[in-house]
Amino acid sequence: EVQLVETGGGLIQPGGSLRLSCAASGFTISSNYMNWVRQAPGKGLDWVSVIYRGGNTYYADSVKGRFTISRDNSKNTLYLQMNSLRAEDTAVYYCARGGYTGYDPSYYFDYWGQGTLVTVSS
Amino acid sequence: QTVVTQEPSFSVSPGGTVTLTCALSSGSVSASYFPSWYQQTPGQAPRTLIYRTNTRSFGVPDRFSGSILGNKAALTITGAQADDESDYYCVLYVGSGNHWVFGGGTKLTVL
Numbered sequence: 001e002v003q004l005v006e007t008g009g010g011l012i013q014p015g016g017s018l019r020l021s022c023a024a025s026g027f028t029i030s031s032n033y034m035n036w037v038r039q040a041p042g043k044g045l046d047w048v049s050v051i052y053r054g055g056n057t058y059y060a061d062s063v064k065g066r067f068t069i070s071r072d073n074s075k076n077t078l079y080l081q082m083n084s085l086r087a088e089d090t091a092v093y094y095c096a097r098g099g100y101t102g103y104d105p106s107y108y109f110d111y112w113g114q115g116t117l118v119t120v121s122s
Numbered sequence: 123q124t125v126v127t128q129e130p131s132f133s134v135s136p137g138g139t140v141t142l143t144c145a146l147s148s149g150s151v152s153a154s155y156f157p158s159w160y161q162q163t164p165g166q167a168p169r170t171l172i173y174r175t176n177t178r179s180f181g182v183p184d185r186f187s188g189s190i191l192g193n194k195a196a197l198t199i200t201g202a203q204a205d206d207e208s209d210y211y212c213v214l215y216v217g218s219g220n221h222w223v224f225g226g227g228t229k230l231t232v233l
Contacts, residue, residue, distance in 0.1 A: 035222075045160070045168065045211050047222040058221050099173055107215035107222070108158035108173035115167055 002026040009116030022078040022095030030073045033098035038091035085120045128225035134202045143194040144212035150193035155214040157195035207232045
């Protein structure tokens with residue numbers, strides 16, 4: 001059974017740093033493209049970042065230069081290092097696996113974690 | 123900047139049919155944007171409904187269907203039930219730059 005469990009959220013002051021983790025089970029993260037998606041309180045979903053099988057990474061403009069996505073294949077865990085945090089980064093952060101049709105990426109999110117809340121406030 | 127637009131809210135009667143749409147600020151939505159749809163109830167993670175325009179995710183009932191209608195992606199719910207009352211999000215894969223862009227979501231009321 002595929003499971004994604006995010007941890008690492010909490011209250012952090014503006015300008016601070018936080019690292020989120022997403023522990024995966026039931027599949028191998030290095031064989032998939034993995035994403036972070038966030039949702040500010042009362043707002044919609046917002047794509048944040050992706051890491052592809054080959055290791056290429058991409059970011060939303062809103063977080064580029066501040067956030068870094070990475071993975072530890074030995075731990076089957078995805079990370080999001082968040083630096084220079086701002087109030088507008090306050091959100092629930094979801095880890096989401098990218099979906100395939102056969103061997104072809106279908107550019108959607110097929111499994112989601114339960115999310116972890118990050119609150120940026122002084 | 124690419125913007126994806128959904129109806130902010132919609133209402134449907136129990137047993138009725140409703141079509142939610144997903145539009146692109148610059149041009150038409152086509153299958154090459156890999157439209158997908160997600161259902162979310164308050165406090166819960168999103169649930170995947172439709173991917174690749176019209177493929178239902180595992181376990182999704184066939185009263186949910188996806189399509190391209192005119193220049194928009196569409197999600198149609200046929201025979202709406204009370205527990206379909208949720209927020210629905212579409213997302214388009216735009217490739218370079220921001221990669222995926224979500225619509226603002228549609229709050230569906232069943233009454």
